[in-house]
Amino acid sequence: MPWIPKTADMPIPLLEVNNLRTSFHTNDGEVYAVNDLSFSVEKGETLGVVGESGSGKSQLVLSIINLLASNGQLQGSIRFQGQELVGMKPKEINRIRGNRIGMIFQDPMTCLNGYLTIARQMTEVLMHHQGLDYASAKKHSIEMLDAVHIPDAKNRIDRYPHEFSGGMRQRVMIAMALLCQPDLLIADEPSTALDVTVQAQIIQLMNELQQEFGMSIIMITHDLGVIAGISDNVMVMYGGRICEQAPVFELFDNPRHPYTLGLLRSVPRLDTAGSVKLHSIPGNPPNLLQLPPGCAFVDRCQKGIPVCDQRQPRLREISPEHRVACHLEELP
Amino acid sequence: MTKLLRVDDLKIHFRIPGEGLFRPRHKTLRAVDGISFDLDAGETLGIVGESGCGKSTLARGILGLVPVTGGSIWLAGEELAHLSARELRKRRQHMQIVFQDPLASLDPRMTVSEIIAEPLQVFEPNLGKKERKHKVQGIMERVGLLPNQINRYPHEFSGGQCQRIGIARALVLKPKLLICDEPVSALDVSIQAQIINLLMDIQEDMQLSMLFIAHDLSVVKQISHRVMVMYLGKMVEATTRDDLYRDPRHPYTRALIDAIPIPDPAIERNKKFEPLQGDLPSPLDPPSGCSFRTRCPMAADSCAAEAPAQREVSEGHWVSCHFA
Numbered sequence: 156m157p158w159i160p161k162t163a164d165m166p167i168p169l170l171e172v173n174n175l176r177t178s179f180h181t182n183d184g185e186v187y188a189v190n191d192l193s194f195s196v197e198k199g200e201t202l203g204v205v206g207e208s209g210s211g212k213s214q215l216v217l218s219i220i221n222l223l224a225s226n227g228q229l230q231g232s233i234r235f236q237g238q239e240l241v242g243m244k245p246k247e248i249n250r251i252r253g254n255r256i257g258m259i260f261q262d263p264m265t266c267l268n269g270y271l272t273i274a275r276q277m278t279e280v281l282m283h284h285q286g287l288d289y290a291s292a293k294k295h296s297i298e299m300l301d302a303v304h305i306p307d308a309k310n311r312i313d314r315y316p317h318e319f320s321g322g323m324r325q326r327v328m329i330a331m332a333l334l335c336q337p338d339l340l341i342a343d344e345p346s347t348a349l350d351v352t353v354q355a356q357i358i359q360l361m362n363e364l365q366q367e368f369g370m371s372i373i374m375i376t377h378d379l380g381v382i383a384g385i386s387d388n389v390m391v392m393y394g395g396r397i398c399e400q401a402p403v404f405e406l407f408d409n410p411r412h413p414y415t416l417g418l419l420r421s422v423p424r425l426d427t428a429g430s431v432k433l434h435s436i437p438g439n440p441p442n443l444l445q446l447p448p449g450c451a452f453v454d455r456c457q458k459g460i461p462v463c464d465q466r467q468p469r470l471r472e473i474s475p476e477h478r479v480a481c482h483l484e485e486l487p
Numbered sequence: 488m489t490k491l492l493r494v495d496d497l498k499i500h501f502r503i504p505g506e507g508l509f510r511p512r513h514k515t516l517r518a519v520d521g522i523s524f525d526l527d528a529g530e531t532l533g534i535v536g537e538s539g540c541g542k543s544t545l546a547r548g549i550l551g552l553v554p555v556t557g558g559s560i561w562l563a564g565e566e567l568a569h570l571s572a573r574e575l576r577k578r579r580q581h582m583q584i585v586f587q588d589p590l591a592s593l594d595p596r597m598t599v600s601e602i603i604a605e606p607l608q609v610f611e612p613n614l615g616k617k618e619r620k621h622k623v624q625g626i627m628e629r630v631g632l633l634p635n636q637i638n639r640y641p642h643e644f645s646g647g648q649c650q651r652i653g654i655a656r657a658l659v660l661k662p663k664l665l666i667c668d669e670p671v672s673a674l675d676v677s678i679q680a681q682i683i684n685l686l687m688d689i690q691e692d693m694q695l696s697m698l699f700i701a702h703d704l705s706v707v708k709q710i711s712h713r714v715m716v717m718y719l720g721k722m723v724e725a726t727t728r729d730d731l732y733r734d735p736r737h738p739y740t741r742a743l744i745d746a747i748p749i750p751d752p753a754i755e756r757n758k759k760f761e762p763l764q765g766d767l768p769s770p771l772d773p774p775s776g777c778s779f780r781t782r783c784p785m786a787a788d789s790c791a792a793e794a795p796a797q798r799e800v801s802e803g804h805w806v807s808c809h810f811a
Contacts, residue, residue, distance in 0.1 A: 207675040208646075320766040321538075350537035350702060355746035355762035377676055380748025384755040403752045421680035422750050423709040425732070432687070433709060435680035439645045455677075 167237050168195035169338055169371050170219070175231040177211070177218045186443050188214035190395040192231075193470075196339065201365065201372040203386030203403070205379060205418070209440045211395035212375045216343050219373075220256055221248050236338065254284040257332030257370075261344040263324035267316040273300075273327055274312040280334045299330040302367070303360060322353035329360065336368055343375045358385060379422055383407060388476075391415050394441045394451030397470055401477040411479045413456045450482065458483055490561075491663055491696045492526040492549070497558035499541070499548045503771060514771050518544040520720035521558070528663070531690060531697040533711030533728070535704055535743065539767050541720040542700045546666045549698070550582055551575060563663065580610040583657035587669040589649035593641040600637045603627065603655045610660055622659060630655045630685060647678035651685070658689065665690075666698045671706060683709055704743055708732055713803075716740050719770055719778040722797065726804035736800055736811040739763075739779050777809070785810055 177189035189211045196202050206212040217223050219233055221240060233240040235256065240248065252258075260266045268276055277299070278292035287295065293312070300308035303326040316324055325345060332340055342361070346354035358381060365372060374385055382389055382403070389406045391399045391414065399412040410416045420434035438455040447453060453463045462482050470480040499519040505512035518541045526532050534542045547553045549560055551567065560567045562578060570578065583606075586592040593602055603623045607614055614622075624634060630651045641649055650670060657665055667686065671679040687710055690697055701707050707714055708728060715725040716739065724737040735741045745760040765782045768774055774781050780790040787809070795807045 207677060322766055350767075351704070351746040352537065352742055352763040353766065355748075355760075356764070358748070359762055378748065379676070379750035380755065383750050383752040384748050384758075407750070407752050418676060419750060421677050423680070423683065423703075423705045424749060425705045425708060425744065425747050426749055426751075426754065433680040433684055435684055436677035437681070439647060439678070440675060 167234075169198045169200075169236060170196040170373075171232075171234040172219070173232040173234075175215070175218060175229070175233060177214050177223065178228050178230070179224065180226045180228070181444075183444050187446070188227075188395055188443060189218060192395075192397060194390060194397065194400065196371050196373060198338070198371055199365075199369055200388060201374060201386045203382040203389045204373060204375045204392060205377060205382055205389060206392035207377060207440045209394075209443055210392040211443075212392050213343055214395075215392070216258075216341050216373070216375060219341065220252050220258060221245075222252075250284070253280060253332075254335045255338050257335070257337035257340045259325070259328050259332050259340065259342040259345045262348055263321065263328045264316065266328060267324060269316050272313050272315055273319075277312070277327075277331055277334060280331060284335050296330070296334065299334055300327070302333075302364065303327075303330045305330070322349055322356060325349060325353075325357055326360070329357075329364070333364065333368065333370075337370055339371045339373065340365075341373045341375075344377070345374075346381065347376065347378070354381075361385065379419065391418070394446055395443060396451065397478070397480060398452065399477075399479050399481075400470075405474075405477055409477075411473065411477070411484065412452075412481050413458050413483075414452050417455075450480075460486075490525045491528045491530075491563055492698075493559075493561040494525070494549065495523050495559045495561070497522045497545070497548060497560065498556040499544050499553060500556040516771050517720050517773070518770065519548060522717070522720075522722055523558075524715055524722075524725060526664070526696050526698065528696055529690070529694040530713065531699055531711045533707035533714040534698060534700045534717060535702065535707050535714060536717035537702060537767055539719075539770060540717040541770075542717055543668055545717075546584065546668050546698060546700055550579070550584060550666065577610075580606070580660045581662050582664040582666065583660065583662040584666040584668060585650070585653050585657050585670045588673055589646050589653055590641060592653055593649060595641055598638050598640055599627070599632070599652055602641070602652060603659055606656060606660050623655075626655045626659045629689070630658070631681075645678075646674050647681060650674060650678075650682055654682075654685065654689075658693070661693065662695070664696045664698070666700070668700045669702065670699075672701065672703070679706070686710060703747070704732075705747055716743065719768065719773055721778060722805070722807060723779065724804075724806045724808075730801075730804055734804075736804070736806045737779075737808045738783050738785050738810075742782075777807075 173193050175189055175192040179186045204212050218229055229241050274293055277296035278289055281287045281292035281295055297308050297312055300312060305311055305326055346357045376382060386403050389403050390397055393414050399415045410419055417436040421436055423433060436455050441451050449464045449466055450468050453459050460482060468480045468482045470478050471484055472478050473484055497519055498521055501516040501518060503514045503516050522545060536542045548555050600623050604619055607619050632651055671682050699710050711728050713727050714731045716723050718739050724740045735744055742763045746762055749755050763782050768781055776792055776794050777790040780786040789809055795809045797805050797807045800806050800811055
């Protein structure tokens with residue numbers, strides 16, 4: 156069932172994903188990394204996506220920007236500013252990717268080309284997408300490096316990636332993603348590989364830049380603390396599906412899915428007393444090759460009822476903007 | 488209580504060859520520079536710091552996996568540096584380590600039982616086949632592995648289960664000291680909690696002493712009795728857990744605590760703090776005086792002139808800062 160966002164007379168959302176299904180042909184059979192996903196992102200909104208390894212959160216991102224591995228296949232619809240991205244020709248998607256949609260990945264070292272100077276890599280973006288000449292592209296790149304607080308950007312821009320520290324490289328990545336002032340910025344675990352103090356800098360920077368440029372952000376992370384600080388809405392994924400989605404305060408105050416609840420309780424927190432045993436979710440994340448016919452979380456769920464084994468729970472709206480996929484919600 | 492482990496002014500330096508072709512000027516990297524602490528039996532000391540602060544090198548130095556430049560390490564009243572290689576090897580069974588990357592630290596060509604039994608073959612060669620298997624099964628059960636998994640290979644397990652195998656291998660000899668080098672950093676949140684709980688249980692059962700190394704102060708808070716914070720090879724603050732989190736004295740400790748996002752939007756969004764600026768300086772070329780001064784919000788002239796000494800500001804609470 157397609158999810159119809161709020162009221163019909165609202166302006167179209169920036170990004171609208173409907174019944175998205177991403178599958179991969181493998182020797183062991185068909186693997187569904189993303190399964191029947193529907194959501195939307197409004198202009199200026201930050202959507203946080205939480206999930207463990209294998210939850211499909213990274214494949215979701217790669218699906219949106221059409222960067223799936225060659226054995227991957229997309230079904231469903233991804234509409235960006237009203238334009239359908241699924242099935243779009245490479246030439247057309249290239250005009251959107253890196254231009255209207257910016258991306259930041261987890262590991263800045265593998266995303267930057269180690270053989271090219273920062274200047275070369277940044278100007279390329281502007282020359283390709285906006286047809287600027289080298290001199291003005293470089294001027295613009297330096298301004299962007301200044302915006303992400305790289306000291307001495309004017310001279311630093313002629314350096315190579317290895318001459319920057321991890322946090323600096325991530326800043327360069329962010330600057331590069333923002334060069335064309337995209338409407339949507341997708342950040343896939345941008346602070347996971349960084350130290351905590353640097354992570355705090357990067358998160359603060361992203362908040363600041365969003366206020367300045369007004370773009371929407373999809374923030375993928377497994378860190379619930381980062382989610383709490385940055386997102387407006389949160390989507391929790393498990394086994395390739397949405398198990399819960401809600402505005403951030405609602406999700407943290409009133410988590411309904413047993414997985415969300417377990418996740419929130421299993422994080423060691425600085426603000427609570429130590430040495431009490433952590434709550435833990437038993438078992439392991441599911442194997443996408445052998446997903447059960449029913450709810451993917453059933454093996455680890457302590458509240459399971461017989462129907463969980465048999466049928467996939469439906470994603471239902473339990474209060475405005477709060478959606479949960481759990482059979483317990485359907486009980487009278 | 489007797490001290491199980493005492494580390495006194497430990498220094499681990501590496502010589503880095505110079506870059507000039509004809510003028511090879513060596514530089515010295517002071518990975519660990521004058522660290523002292525002790526550890527009681529049954530106690531957990533958390534060691535926290537950012538990457539490059541020397542926490543892993545410290546762990547390896549204690550185990551003798553990297554050569555020590557200066558200072559001394561005492562295990563159960565014996566100084567390890569004075570022992571012959573053969574004698575040192577015998578002591579190794581009392582100190583074991585669990586590594587960060589669960590899969591990379593297991594030999595992919597050995598089955599679980601072979602991996603866990605290997606320490607027994609080295610240190611208890613006279614043990615019969617049956618007894619050895621019995622011990623392996625016992626420890627597998629203890630760490631939460633199923634008996635029918637005994638002949639499987641590491642690639643058949645998930646990250647959390649691989650970490651359990653690593654823990655079983657470290658514990659099968661019933662060591663007195665367990666060093667955990669970021670054992671949960673590579674794991675998913677829900678699995679992290681399982682492993683932390685397991686380590687806490689086992690520690691209580693076996694009266695283990697633990698050195699728990701992590702970059703995450705919230706994980707360390709969960710598991711440690713005392714905590715030591717390191718920066719560029721030096722100790723900046725060390726005290727009991729509750730003291731450290733209630734009353735952090737060093738500006739670096741405060742910055743680390745503030746930087747951790749709290750999973751509660753109401754708290755997280757109202758947090759007022761200025762994250763530390765800049766990056767860790769190169770350990771090859773540390774700043775003069777206090778090594779933290781380049782990023783410290785409180786830095787003054789005296790910080791550049793003179794390195795702060797370790798002072799005991801209250802009982803058992805050590806800080807290296809001119810202003811603490």
